[in-house]
Amino acid sequence: DAAHGTIRVGGAMQRWGGRFTGETDERAGDFTRSIEIDAALAADDIAGSIAHVRGLGRAGVLGAAEVDALLAGLEDLATDAEAGRIEWDPTLEDVHMNLEAALETRIGPVARKLHTGRSRNDQVATDLRLWTRRAIDRLDAAILAMERALAGLAEREGEAILPGTTHIQPAQPVLFAHHLLAYVEMLERDRGRFADARRRLNVSPLGSGALAGAGYPLDREATASDLGFDGVTANSMDAVSDRDFVAEVLAAVALTMVHLSRFAEEITWWSNPAFGFVRVADAFSTGSSMMPNKRNPDPAELVRGRAAAAIGALTTMLGILKGLPLAYQRDLQEDKAPLFGAVGVLEASLGVMTGLVDTLSVNAERMRAAADEGFTTATAVADALVGRGVAFRSAHHVVGALVAAAEARGVGLGEITDGDVVAALQSVDDTEAGQLAADAGIGALARAAASVEGALAATDVIGGTAPARVRAALAATRRRLGPG
Numbered sequence: 001d002a003a004h005g006t007i008r009v010g011g012a013m014q015r016w017g018g019r020f021t022g023e024t025d026e027r028a029g030d031f032t033r034s035i036e037i038d039a040a041l042a043a044d045d046i047a048g049s050i051a052h053v054r055g056l057g058r059a060g061v062l063g064a065a066e067v068d069a070l071l072a073g074l075e076d077l078a079t080d081a082e083a084g085r086i087e088w089d090p091t092l093e094d095v096h097m098n099l100e101a102a103l104e105t106r107i108g109p110v111a112r113k114l115h116t117g118r119s120r121n122d123q124v125a126t127d128l129r130l131w132t133r134r135a136i137d138r139l140d141a142a143i144l145a146m147e148r149a150l151a152g153l154a155e156r157e158g159e160a161i162l163p164g165t166t167h168i169q170p171a172q173p174v175l176f177a178h179h180l181l182a183y184v185e186m187l188e189r190d191r192g193r194f195a196d197a198r199r200r201l202n203v204s205p206l207g208s209g210a211l212a213g214a215g216y217p218l219d220r221e222a223t224a225s226d227l228g229f230d231g232v233t234a235n236s237m238d239a240v241s242d243r244d245f246v247a248e249v250l251a252a253v254a255l256t257m258v259h260l261s262r263f264a265e266e267i268t269w270w271s272n273p274a275f276g277f278v279r280v281a282d283a284f285s286t287g288s289s290m291m292p293n294k295r296n297p298d299p300a301e302l303v304r305g306r307a308a309a310a311i312g313a314l315t316t317m318l319g320i321l322k323g324l325p326l327a328y329q330r331d332l333q334e335d336k337a338p339l340f341g342a343v344g345v346l347e348a349s350l351g352v353m354t355g356l357v358d359t360l361s362v363n364a365e366r367m368r369a370a371a372d373e374g375f376t377t378a379t380a381v382a383d384a385l386v387g388r389g390v391a392f393r394s395a396h397h398v399v400g401a402l403v404a405a406a407e408a409r410g411v412g413l414g415e416i417t418d419g420d421v422v423a424a425l426q427s428v429d430d431t432e433a434g435q436l437a438a439d440a441g442i443g444a445l446a447r448a449a450a451s452v453e454g455a456l457a458a459t460d461v462i463g464g465t466a467p468a469r470v471r472a473a474l475a476a477t478r479r480r481l482g483p484g
Contacts, residue, residue, distance in 0.1 A: 035088045037336050038095040042081040044130035045095055045123070047227065050074050052118055052206060055223040061117065061216050066110055073107035096120050117218055119210035121240040121328040126206045128336070130227065132249055135343045136198045142350040143191050143256065144481065147184050149357040151477050154180040158474065160364040161452055162277070163371040170374025173452045176367060178465040181473055186259040188480075193252040201245035204229040208236035211327035237327040246335050247321065250314040253342045260349050261307035264300035267356070271297050276366040281359035284352070299352045306345045313338035371452055375403045375413055380455035381446050385436070388445070394430035401427055402446070413450035418443030
């Protein structure tokens, strides 16, 4: 088989079967095996085994020749696993048993010493931490790429003005760059959550045994160092049954997918010709099998849909954990499918959304036209009146009256007359408003405040959408994200 480029594992004897006299029912064997899923842990399992062998050598449990033979066999096995040359045997249940059997076919009976001082319980807990650590590092890079894409779009279209909304209704004008940077803030929090989870998971369970600790004088800290862990777990029972780190990562995955889904939702609306704010590139659009006119932002829609799967994965994991007594229970075999699946969904979603943003076209004229509708500068007019001494509640009432008058005549706030302003000021029981009604320049003041540019300039606070503030925020974002 090796000559044909495939390493067959094989093995009729169950490696835990000494206690049993009967055969495993085929249905039970099919139901309990996990190799189809946990084969993804092969590289991590071999890395853990290499560190474990070195630890057994340091402890004097294995002789130098045994250590050398095991390490050579494991390193060859790692090469074959990476190249996909191992054919997994479902009768051996899982990745651990498959790799141990494969090692024995290469180096002989000395392979049976590999499992000394180790249980599949601490073995899989170690493997899964190693896999998850690598996954977090990939996700961090992918999130960073998405942030850079958003910042790049903000730089390219920094002057575009978008009608900001609340309740899906026109609210206030904002710079498009300001809107994009809001998603950068969300994603930066997501990176922080993954970093926190990585810090907590980066301790080694190896040496915890099945639940009570290894029965050999292993230097757990040295082995942990070999594997790049920051330290070791403090309690063997917790170590083999802890999957908090899986739940934490799934929570971070779910929330990141929710953030991507929110942005995807906006892309689907903005790309509708009724809005016409953006155009998704052909490379990230699909057509209809029936309607020749269609341009569908399907990748964005699928991100929105697959966010549900990520949320479901978190719920699944919490459901698995909620009823488990200490220590390890076979239920924990079910932790990998939701974790592997959700991480894969997020990684793919970040990739496709980064490409979509990098190639997105923006129609600044359509955005600006929409920002001029819906009286989005009304708050700025009220603020201008407050600046002249009118109480905010009175100013709110005055501008509400001005909006009603403008709406009735089919004009914008920038087209209100001096008479409209005077009448509105006189309609409230407010001394300052009454006095301001006599000011000959009050109409010009209100109209100036009602311009989109005036409204943008008025929000001159840290975190506001005033152009100077957005430029500063974008520069700070670029410094934080670094080149790329």
